[in-house]
Structure formats: structure tokens, C-alpha cells
Amino acid sequence: MNDLLSVKPEVGQEQAADFVEHPHVFLCGPASSGKTTAALLRLQHILSSDLESYTSRALILVPQRSLAEPYQSMLRQLSLPVSQQVSVQTMSSLVRRMINLFWPLIASHQVFRYPFEQPRFLTLETAQYYMAQIVDPLLDRGHFATITLTRNRLFSQLLDNLNKSAIVGFPHTELAARLSSAWTGDQAQLAVYRDVQTAVSAFRSLCLENNLLDFSLQVELFRDILWQNATFQKYLQTQYQHLIYDNAEEDPPYVHDFVGSLIPNLRTSLVIMDEGAGLRSFLGADPKSAAALATKALKQLHFDENYVSTPAVNAVIDRTQSGNTQRLPFPLVSEALIVPPNKPRFFPDLLHAVSQDIADLIHNGTPPDQIVVLSPFLSDPLVFELSRRLSKAGIPTQTLRPSLALKSNPIIQTILTLAAISHPDWQQPPDLNQTQLALSSAIPRLDHLRARLLLESSAPFLPEAPLPPVDNLQQTLKDRISSDMLGQYEKLRLWLDFVDQDEPLDYFISRLFSELLTQPGYGFAGSQEAGETTARLIQSYQKFKSPLSIDPNANASFIGGEFYRSLSQGLLSALFLPDEELTKETGVLIAPVLTFLMQNRTAKYQFWLNLGSKGWYERLEQPLTHPYVLSRQWHQGTKWTTEDELALSRHNLERTLLGLMRRCSGQIILCNSEYSETGAEDKGLLLTWAQNLFRSAIREEQNG
Numbered sequence: 001m002n003d004l005l006s007v008k009p010e011v012g013q014e015q016a017a018d019f020v021e022h023p024h025v026f027l028c029g030p031a032s033s034g035k036t037t038a039a040l041l042r043l044q045h046i047l048s049s050d051l052e053s054y055t056s057r058a059l060i061l062v063p064q065r066s067l068a069e070p071y072q073s074m075l076r077q078l079s080l081p082v083s084q085q086v087s088v089q090t091m092s093s094l095v096r097r098m099i100n101l102f103w104p105l106i107a108s109h110q111v112f113r114y115p116f117e118q119p120r121f122l123t124l125e126t127a128q129y130y131m132a133q134i135v136d137p138l139l140d141r142g143h144f145a146t147i148t149l150t151r152n153r154l155f156s157q158l159l160d161n162l163n164k165s166a167i168v169g170f171p172h173t174e175l176a177a178r179l180s181s182a183w184t185g186d187q188a189q190l191a192v193y194r195d196v197q198t199a200v201s202a203f204r205s206l207c208l209e210n211n212l213l214d215f216s217l218q219v220e221l222f223r224d225i226l227w228q229n230a231t232f233q234k235y236l237q238t239q240y241q242h243l244i245y246d247n248a249e250e251d252p253p254y255v256h257d258f259v260g261s262l263i264p265n266l267r268t269s270l271v272i273m274d275e276g277a278g279l280r281s282f283l284g285a286d287p288k289s290a291a292a293l294a295t296k297a298l299k300q301l302h303f304d305e306n307y308v309s310t311p312a313v314n315a316v317i318d319r320t321q322s323g324n325t326q327r328l329p330f331p332l333v334s335e336a337l338i339v340p341p342n343k344p345r346f347f348p349d350l351l352h353a354v355s356q357d358i359a360d361l362i363h364n365g366t367p368p369d370q371i372v373v374l375s376p377f378l379s380d381p382l383v384f385e386l387s388r389r390l391s392k393a394g395i396p397t398q399t400l401r402p403s404l405a406l407k408s409n410p411i412i413q414t415i416l417t418l419a420a421i422s423h424p425d426w427q428q429p430p431d432l433n434q435t436q437l438a439l440s441s442a443i444p445r446l447d448h449l450r451a452r453l454l455l456e457s458s459a460p461f462l463p464e465a466p467l468p469p470v471d472n473l474q475q476t477l478k479d480r481i482s483s484d485m486l487g488q489y490e491k492l493r494l495w496l497d498f499v500d501q502d503e504p505l506d507y508f509i510s511r512l513f514s515e516l517l518t519q520p521g522y523g524f525a526g527s528q529e530a531g532e533t534t535a536r537l538i539q540s541y542q543k544f545k546s547p548l549s550i551d552p553n554a555n556a557s558f559i560g561g562e563f564y565r566s567l568s569q570g571l572l573s574a575l576f577l578p579d580e581e582l583t584k585e586t587g588v589l590i591a592p593v594l595t596f597l598m599q600n601r602t603a604k605y606q607f608w609l610n611l612g613s614k615g616w617y618e619r620l621e622q623p624l625t626h627p628y629v630l631s632r633q634w635h636q637g638t639k640w641t642t643e644d645e646l647a648l649s650r651h652n653l654e655r656t657l658l659g660l661m662r663r664c665s666g667q668i669i670l671c672n673s674e675y676s677e678t679g680a681e682d683k684g685l686l687l688t689w690a691q692n693l694f695r696s697a698i699r700e701e702q703n704g
């Protein structure tokens with residue numbers, strides 16, 4: 001094996017693309033140094049080879065679907081024969097596909113109570129639903145008494161513990177012991193860890209009793225049964241002859257173990273790793289484990305040039321990297337990082353200034369899709385206010401909020417409220433405010449005030465019978481509402497009254513959308529957004545329904561009611577927005593920092609908001625788990641101290657800053673107000689970094 005070889009990207013790309021001369025390559029380098037371009041060249045060479053011996057199938061492996069877009073884009077332009085099929089997969093999708101294909105083999109190991117029944121795959125959301133069946137009785141008995149978390153966060157942290165045990169490779173029965181061994185605080189926390197162990201063990205038993213496969217169990221079945229099987233190994237060898245594994249640093253250790261065992265049986269392999277990344281470490285990403293794959297390569301290449309950033313930004317990058325104390329002239333700092341001359345006092349004033357700056361950039365010729373607005377977290381007021389201001393100026397926007405709750409979307413709120421009204425057997429009637437908002441959304445000309453008066457007109461609002469007939473309305477109210485609006489209201493009320501309670505919810509939603517809400521005069525008429533959002537709601541329900549529908553006792557009404565209850569409690573959080581759709585929209589991008597980084601996009605102008613927030617670097621409060629203690633790199637029994645926490649925060653900040661700057665082809669605008677979005681005077685590490693950078697540059701400028 002050759003030593004790590006630093007090369008110019010244009011030279012290294014040709015070497016990495018030459019799969020005949022260099023069949024097994026490990027390629028590393030910073031973001032935007034041309035690594036994925038090299039991989040695309042290699043794939044082109046493989047697919048265009050005239051050598052019959054190389055005409056075979058390839059596997060493109062990425063940690064997240066959004067990172068597969070460059071490969072998908074290239075493949076869409078090709079018409080490949082069957083012998084040259086390219087499979088683009090995440091490890092999660094590959095694992096599920098293999099479990100489905102080899103289920104009889106897994107069943108023969110008698111892992112489940114009913115091994116020869118079909119598996120019931122769980123999404124994160126449906127796994128939370130089943131975890132609730134375990135944890136709710138525990139809460140009633142006083143478990144987790146010292147924990148103040150929302151139910152969905154409690155459930156997700158419990159599931160995260162199971163996931164960590166699977167992807168790192170230790171038994172889930174050791175979770176409490178591992179967490180307890182690193183704890184240095186109040187001893188009462190040890191009881192919480194015992195509760196964690198009780199809950200996850202009971203959840204695993206529930207899964208084994210009912211053929212439920214959450215993510216952790218899928219990984220364990222793949223790792224412990226399929227991976228070890230000779231028939232499966234032979235299948236993989238015939239199925240894939242070429243491998244391109246991009247962004248390996250964002251995957252957990254079990255993926256690296258799998259790839260490492262796969263490489264010796266492949267004709268060619270290219271493993272790509274971003275230096276200074278591992279952005280998903282809180283989800284189990286392990287850059288050190290990824291780096292070990294270099295030992296499987298016959299040639300190692302290193303790209304060290306950045307194709308995207310300007311010289312000024314690159315100078316700040318060099319200064320930001322750990323241990324670098326080189327002088328940085330003030331003109332370079334002020335060219336790379338823009339500090340607006342006037343510092344607003346309040347956050348709404350800051351958003352006004354940001355929207356003005358964006359409008360000026362676009363007026364001067366900058367395309368909207370070359371501008372991004374970034375914050376550690378996106379609150380509803382931030383998104384609404386900034387989008388409203390930009391829309392008013394005729395500027396399109398695109399918002400990425402992967403964790404946005406379904407129930408937070410007003411279109412979905414309208415549909416679900418109408419569904420609850422028409423399904424009294426769910427015994428979950430909407431309140432007055434929900435019903436009022438749904439009516440105003442379904443019938444746009446019916447404003448909030450008239451909708452409320454209408455609901456309260458015949459009697460005090462009754463949740464069990466929320467929509468009074470028009471005939472029961474007082475004449476004084478009828479005089480205030482046009483006959484057209486009353487007709488639309490009565491048509492809606494009658495439609496909801498005659499719903500079959502046994503009709504599956506996805507059918508109900510589809511009919512409600514097409515037969516009523518998209519008709520002239522109703523709220524969704526002519527709205528593409530409403531159509532797309534409704535389709536995603538139906539998809540969400542179908543994902544939820546799939547594991548429940550096998551149960552003979554779960555009829556359509558029960559499943560619909562459980563779906564509505566889960567949404568109301570926040571257990572179903574994802575909009576199931578396909579990653580490939582995120583790249584199709586154009587406009588100024590408003591996104592959380594990590595979401596933007598994992599899209600692997602570049603932009604000319606980056607606006608950084610909430611500079612004083614600790615969200616730029618601090619890990620979220622996770623009293624039931626600890627992603628770093630449960631990693632393969634942590635020495636079991638070592639205590640996690642405040643020094644470890646501070647070191648992690650500094651590492652996270654440096655990694656985030658470098659990732660953002662390497663994806664900036666122009667300038668970064670530092671946006672700060674005296675009082676933050678939360679009304680506090682925040683002074684976090686990012687603000688300190690920026691202030692120290694400018695002070696140092698000014699001091700050096702003054703000293704000549």
C-alpha cells in the first residue's frame with residue numbers, strides 16, 4: 001500500500017478515475033476539492049469501458065439520499081443495459097432491501113416468535129408509536145420521574161440508544177451500564193439509566209413478539225445473520241463488482257465494517273472521505289472508523305485545494321483550523337466576512353435589514369439560488385417573517401426544515417381537523433380554535449371572526465357536534481354572511497356528515513381533497529403546494545398504516561384514530577419530503593446549518609443568523625442517551641467531564657465553520673442584533689471567534 005499522496009485535484013481526478021491502473025483507491029480531502037467529480041469520472045470510465053470483463057454492476061453508497069444527487073443526475077442522462085445497472089443506495093435502504101430478499105434465511109434462525117410471518121418494517125415515526133405502548137405505562141408507574149422531556153423526544157432518545165448499540169456493535173443489554181459508567185453528576189441519574197434499560201429491553205421484546213423491525217433490529221439482523229451467511233456473501237459478489245462509497249465519514253462503524261469486508265471481493269473500489277467533517281456524529285457518524293478504510297486501498301490520494309472558496313475566505317479557513325496562528329491581514333478578513341455597519345437592537349429589525357441586503361444583491365445580478373440564510377435552528381417566526389419580507393419584494397424562497405412536524409403545517413392542520421370532525425368514533429374532537437382555523441382555510445372568504453360567530457351561533461360550541469346546520473343559525477348572523485359562503489359551508493358540513501367511518505383515512509383524505517377542497521371557491525383550488533402537501537400526508541399515513549394493518553384487530557377507523565392521536569402528540573414528526581425534491585426548487589434558501597451542510601451545496605453569499613446562539617456548537621440536551629459515550633471511540637468506564645463537553649463544543653464549532661466556508665464562493669455576512677431571537681443578549685463561542693478574528697487582524701494592521 002502506498003503512503004498518502006497529496007496531488008493537484010486535476011491530476012488526482014485522472015488517477016482516481018483510472019479504475020484499471022488503480023482498482024482500489026482511498027481518496028480524502030476537504031469539501032469542495034473535487035472528490036465527487038473524480039468519482040463521477042471513474043463511474044463514467046467504468047460504464048464506457050469496451051472491455052467485456054469490466055461490463056458489470058456498480059454500487060454507489062452514500063450516507064444520505066441528498067448526497068446521491070450528482071450520481072443520480074449523471075445516470076438520468078444515460079441509457080444503461082441490464083449488465084451495467086448502477087444501484088445507488090444508502091446503507092439503510094440496502095439493509096432493508098436485503099432483509100426483504102433473504103427473509104426466509106432470517107426466519108430459519110427462529111429469532112421472532114412467528115418467524116415465518118412477514119416482517120413489519122418501522123419508520124422512526126411508527127417506532128415511536130410502538131415505543132409509546134411500552135413507555136406510557138412506565139410513566140404512569142413513576143418511571144422517568146425526574147425527566148422533563150416531551151413524549152416524542154423521550155421516545156426518540158430511547159430509540160436512539162437502541163440504534164447506537166446496533167451501529168456501534170455492542171448488545172443493547174449493556175446500555176445502562178455504559179451510560180452509568182461515564183456519568184459524574186447526581187446519582188439519581190443512574191435510576192434514569194435503569195429506566196432506560198427497562199424500556200428498551202421491553203421494546204425489543206415487543207418487536208420480537210410481533211415481527212416489528214425498527215432500525216436497530218434491521219441492522220442487527222443484517223450484521224449478525226445475513227452478513228455471516230455464505231449464500232449472502234456469494235450473492236453480493238455476483239451482484240456488485242464496482243463500489244463508489246462517497247462521504248464515508250458521515251456513516252456509522254457498522255457500514256465501514258461492511259465496506260471493509262466487501263472490498264477484497266470487488267474488482268474496483270473508490271472510498272471518499274471529507275476531512276474535518278463527521279457532521280452527523282450525534283447520529284453515530286465516525287470519521288476515525290471511516291479513515292481506517294484507507295488500509296483496504298492499494299492507492300491513497302489526498303486533494304488539498306478548494307475549488308469554491310475565494311482567496312480571502314480560504315485565508316480565514318487556514319486561520320480557523322486548529323493550531324494555526326499565522327497572521328491574517330485585515331483587508332482579507334473584511335473581504336471574506338462582512339459585518340453590516342449598523343447593528344439592529346432587536347431581531348425583527350435584523351430580519352428587515354437582512355431582507356434589504358438580499359434584495360440589493362439580487363438587484364445587482366446575484367441569482368436567488370446563490371444566497372442562503374443559515375441559523376442553528378429555524379423557528380416559525382423567523383421563517384414566516386423573512387419569507388414574507390422577501391416575497392413582498394418579489395424574491396422566491398426555499399425553506400428546508402426536515403424536522404418540521406406534520407401538525408405544524410396549516411394545510412395538514414385543516415385536513416386533520418376536518419377528518420376529526422367527520423370521525424366522532426375517534427373520540428378526539430377538535431377544539432373551537434382548531435375548527436375555526438380549519439373553516440377559514442377551507443373557505444377562504446369566510447374570515448376568522450365570521451367563522452367563530454358561525455360556530456357559536458346556535459349554542460355554545462360543542463366539540464362532539466362542532467358544525468351547526470345553516471337552518472339553526474340566527475338570522476342576524478345569516479345577514480352578515482353571504483348566501484354563497486353559507487352554501488359552501490353547508491356543502492362542507494353535509495359532505496363531512498356522510499363519511500363512512502370504515503373508510504381508510506388515505507381514501508378519505510384523497511376524496512376530501514379532490515371532491516371538495518379543490519373545487520372553485522374552496523381553499524385548495526389551484527394550489528400546487530396544497531396538492532404536494534396532501535400527497536405527503538397520505539404517504540405519511542400509509543407508512544404509519546403498514547405495520548398496523550397486519551393486525552386483524554386493527555380496522556381502518558382504529559388506525560386512522562391512532563394516526564391522528566400520534567400526530568396530535570407530536571410522535572409523527574417528518575413530512576417525508578424526498579431528498580431529491582429539495583434540489584429542484586429555486587430561490588433564496590433558508591435552512592438550519594447542518595441541513596445545508598448535508599445537502600453538499602455551495603452558495604456565493606451566506607447570511608449567518610443568531611451568532612450568539614450556543615446551537616452552533618452545543619449538543620442538544622439528551623438526558624436519556626449520550627452519542628459520544630456510546631461511540632466506538634469512547635473507552636468504556638471513562639468519565640465524561642465538563643472539559644470533554646467544552647472540547648466537543650470547540651470541535652463542533654470549528655468543523656461547522658470550516659464546512660460552511662469551504663462551500664462559500666463569495667462572502668459571508670455576519671448578522672447579529674443586540675437582543676437575540678429569544679430576547680437574550682447571547683454571547684456564544686461563534687461570536688467570540690468572529691470578534692477575536694477581527695481584533696487580531698486590526699492589531700496586526702496597526703503594528704504594520
